[in-house]
Amino acid sequence: MHNSNNMKEEIIRISGVNPTKCMRCGKCSATCPAYDEMEYHPHQFVYMVESGDIEPLLNSESLYRCLTCFACIERCPRSVEPAKLVEAVRLMAVRRQGANRMTANDVPAKLDDETPQQLLVSAFRKYTK
Amino acid sequence: MILSYFPGCTLKNKARDLDEYARKSAEALGVTLEEIENWQCCGGVFTTAKDEIATKLSSVRILKAAAEKSQALVTVCSACHNVVKQTNHAMQNDAEFAGKVNRYMAEEPYAGETSVYHYLEMLRDLVGFDKIREAVKNPLTGKKIAAYYGCLLLRPGKVMAMDDVENPRIMEDFIRAIGAEPVVYAMRNECCGGYVTMESPSLAKKKSTAVCENAVAGGAEMLVTACPLCRYNLEKNGATVPVVYFTELLAEALGVKEG
Numbered sequence: 001m002h003n004s005n006n007m008k009e010e011i012i013r014i015s016g017v018n019p020t021k022c023m024r025c026g027k028c029s030a031t032c033p034a035y036d037e038m039e040y041h042p043h044q045f046v047y048m049v050e051s052g053d054i055e056p057l058l059n060s061e062s063l064y065r066c067l068t069c070f071a072c073i074e075r076c077p078r079s080v081e082p083a084k085l086v087e088a089v090r091l092m093a094v095r096r097q098g099a100n101r102m103t104a105n106d107v108p109a110k111l112d113d114e115t116p117q118q119l120l121v122s123a124f125r126k127y128t129k
Numbered sequence: 130m131i132l133s134y135f136p137g138c139t140l141k142n143k144a145r146d147l148d149e150y151a152r153k154s155a156e157a158l159g160v161t162l163e164e165i166e167n168w169q170c171c172g173g174v175f176t177t178a179k180d181e182i183a184t185k186l187s188s189v190r191i192l193k194a195a196a197e198k199s200q201a202l203v204t205v206c207s208a209c210h211n212v213v214k215q216t217n218h219a220m221q222n223d224a225e226f227a228g229k230v231n232r233y234m235a236e237e238p239y240a241g242e243t244s245v246y247h248y249l250e251m252l253r254d255l256v257g258f259d260k261i262r263e264a265v266k267n268p269l270t271g272k273k274i275a276a277y278y279g280c281l282l283l284r285p286g287k288v289m290a291m292d293d294v295e296n297p298r299i300m301e302d303f304i305r306a307i308g309a310e311p312v313v314y315a316m317r318n319e320c321c322g323g324y325v326t327m328e329s330p331s332l333a334k335k336k337s338t339a340v341c342e343n344a345v346a347g348g349a350e351m352l353v354t355a356c357p358l359c360r361y362n363l364e365k366n367g368a369t370v371p372v373v374y375f376t377e378l379l380a381e382a383l384g385v386k387e388g
Contacts, residue, residue: 014178015209033320037332044311064328068174069320070282074294091178102327110327114365116357118208122173122324125184 004052007092011049015088019050021078028072032046038062042072049085054092063090064101064127090119094129101127130175130255132246133195133202134162137209144206144357150380151205151248157383158256158264162203165194174324182229188216189230193239197246201244203251205376207356210247211281211289217241246369247282249299249355249375250291258306266384268308274378275312275349277301277340279320279359280320294318300353303375305344307382321362344368353378 012018028042029035040062048057057063066086071078073081093099102123138216140148155162169187176184191213193204204210220227221241231238246254252261278297286294298320301311321334321340344352352372354360363372380386 014180016177016179016333033336034325034332036335037325037329039201065325065332067280067320067323067325069323070278070284071320073177073282074286081177087177090174091181112365114143114361116143116361117141117170118144118173118206118356119324119327119361121138121170122208122358123327125172125174125176126324127328 001072004054006053007054007058010071011054011085011088013094014091015082015084017046017049017081017088019046019080019085022046022050022080025077027075027077027127028080029077031071033069033071034067041105042086045082045085045089046082049089054089057089058093061094062086066090068126090126091129100129103128130159131161131200132251132255133164133198133200134164135168135171135191135202135204135209135213136164137204137206139357140206144360144374147205147355147357147374147376150374150376150386153201153385154293154376154379154383156254157385158261160251160256163198163200165191165202168194171209172250173208173212175212175215179223179226182226182237183314185216185219186233188213189220189234189239192220192241192243192245195236195243196239201246201255203246203248205248205355207247207279207281208358210245210355214245214283215288217220217243217245247291247355249303252303252306252379253299258302259301261306261379262308265307265382267382269378273308273312273348273350274304274309275314275344275347275352276304276317277344277359277363277372278318278323278353279280279352279354279356280318280323283318289352300375303379304353307378310380312344312347312349314343314347314349316340321359323358323362326362326365333362334366337362337368341368341370343368
């Protein structure tokens with residue numbers, strides 16, 4: 001199993017984000033459309049990764065609430081781009097064996113007559129590996 | 130003018146109107162869209178992780194197919210456009226990523242040579258809104274239409290490079306070109322709830338309702354989008370005005386929409 005320093009380094013490498021650039025203004029969380037649904041908010045991802053506090057993030061439902069809407073990436077005044085950290089931690093979580101969040105068997109129950117293919121492929125890309 | 134065209138998975142199924150009217154309108158404007166052969170789905174969302182290679186190969190192959198014909202590439206769906214354009218940007222700017230990708234390319238390597246246009250950019254930059262205005266046979270005079278950009282059409286701004294990311298005008302200019310009146314409202318570039326509707330329909334409901342209410346409060350009689358998922362979320366969550374694809378309105382204005 002990874003130790004927290006290895007995980008931090010891996011997340012930084014995968015994401016390309018430098019969390020030490022963050023000036024703690026909170027604009028990422030202020031602009032996040034999924035804020036109300038998150039246990040850990042975008043600004044918390046930044047300082048928790050920076051301090052190597054990865055395990056709680058790996059196990060958090062917040063990973064699956066990020067909409068990939070690029071709002072925090074666009075609006076971060078320091079170009080820290082928090083969503084890239086959320087994405088890296090999410091991948092670290094779903095890449096573990098048996099950790100797929102959604103399977104093909106789950107799909108029929110979620111469909112309606114209008115469900116666009118785009119919804120299915122996007123959900124699979126975010127929730128499975 | 131002949132351009133390569135990538136419709137994407139949804140335009141072959143639930144969003145056939147987005148595709149059909151895009152093609153008909155392009156023909157009416159003197160543009161031939163040549164569909165890329167044997168394309169595969171872009172995957173719907175671009176992953177920002179630098180070590181994700183396989184998930185981006187389908188986009189690179191689409192880009193490479195256009196490059197081989199020395200054609201610019203046009204996409205219509207906001208999500209396809211976002212994924213393909215961000216992948217192209219990574220191929221141009223991330224040598225390590227491009228090197229890994231090119232190990233999967235059988236023949237010539239690809240280095241980001243293709244120019245990618247969203248259909249709206251094609252209308253603005255290659256056709257020209259003035260020419261569209263001249264070609265309009267049935268102007269949508271007096272119709273108050275709210276452009277819904279959502280998240281994927283414009284962001285990230287430095288990669289998509291389509292318009293002012295917080296104060297865009299490309300869709301409003303399009304609406305003017307077809308004779309209607311644009312309604313500008315605050316939520317036009319905020320997210321509808323996207324794919325999280327799969328897990329949290331309540332989030333999508335909250336987000337979509339806020340967008341629709343904001344547009345209607347501004348006087349909108351109709352919402353126009355380029356994204357099948359935006360349309361789905363808005364309609365599913367009780368949009369109080371019709372939600373249509375921009376290509377439907379274009380075809381109607383150009384007189385090529387049948388029925």
